[in-house]
Amino acid sequence: MYEYAKVLLYAYPRLIAFAEAAEQSATNRAALSYRAKLGAEEDAAGVVKELDAGRRLRALKAMLGEMLDGFSCEERALLAYRYFRTGKGTLQLACSPRSYYRKQEALVRCVAVYLAVKGITERTFLQQFGDLPGFSRVYQA
Numbered sequence: 001m002y003e004y005a006k007v008l009l010y011a012y013p014r015l016i017a018f019a020e021a022a023e024q025s026a027t028n029r030a031a032l033s034y035r036a037k038l039g040a041e042e043d044a045a046g047v048v049k050e051l052d053a054g055r056r057l058r059a060l061k062a063m064l065g066e067m068l069d070g071f072s073c074e075e076r077a078l079l080a081y082r083y084f085r086t087g088k089g090t091l092q093l094a095c096s097p098r099s100y101y102r103k104q105e106a107l108v109r110c111v112a113v114y115l116a117v118k119g120i121t122e123r124t125f126l127q128q129f130g131d132l133p134g135f136s137r138v139y140q141a
Contacts, residue, residue, distance in 0.1 A: 002108050002109065002111070002112040003122075003139060004112075004115075004120075004121075004122045004125040004126075004139060005108055005111045005112040005115055006083070006108060007125075007135060007138045007139045008060070008064065008111075008115070008120075008125070009064075009079060009083035009084075009108075009111060010083050010138060011134070011135065011138070012061070012064050012083065012084060013084045013085070013086075015057050015058070015060055015061035015064075016057075016058070016061055018057050018132075018134065019053075019054040019055075019057035019058045019061070020054070022050050022051070022053040022054040022057065022132075023050070023051060023054040025050045026046075026047045026048075026050035026051045026054070029043070029046055029047050029050060030043075030047045033047075049131075053131075053132060056128060056129070057132075060129075063118055067111065067114045070114075071107075071110075075103075075107055075110075078100075078103055078104060078107060079107060082104055125139075126139075
């Protein structure tokens with residue numbers, strides 16, 4: 001449950017890199033459009049789509065950063081340990097493994113609620129980010 005929230009958490013540390021890649025792709029596509037077999041309208045639409053993907057990813061990064069600022073230090077550490085791949089081996093658990101997993105599930109629920117308040121549900125996630133290859137592959141996995 002809340003798989004879309006988990007996908008966004010896994011992607012969070014790389015969102016700016018994804019945005020830059022989309023923007024670079026738009027630049028390359030525009031520069032090479034004279035060689036394309038598509039018409040000018042299709043080329044322009046593709047460039048706009050890539051630029052829009054970069055904008056959406058940057059906005060998502062800002063929104064998730066704002067959300068993380070509202071979490072306690074322990075909650076941020078738990079998220080970083082599991083989803084951001086930082087702090088591996090350095091998290092000192094002051095609880096049992098069972099409590100750890102309960103805390104992780106509670107955090108994912110909190111993230112999903114925050115996203116829902118901001119207008120991102122599973123359906124809107126698929127509408128807004130389902131066209132981005134990385135997101136759709138991770139979501140399906």
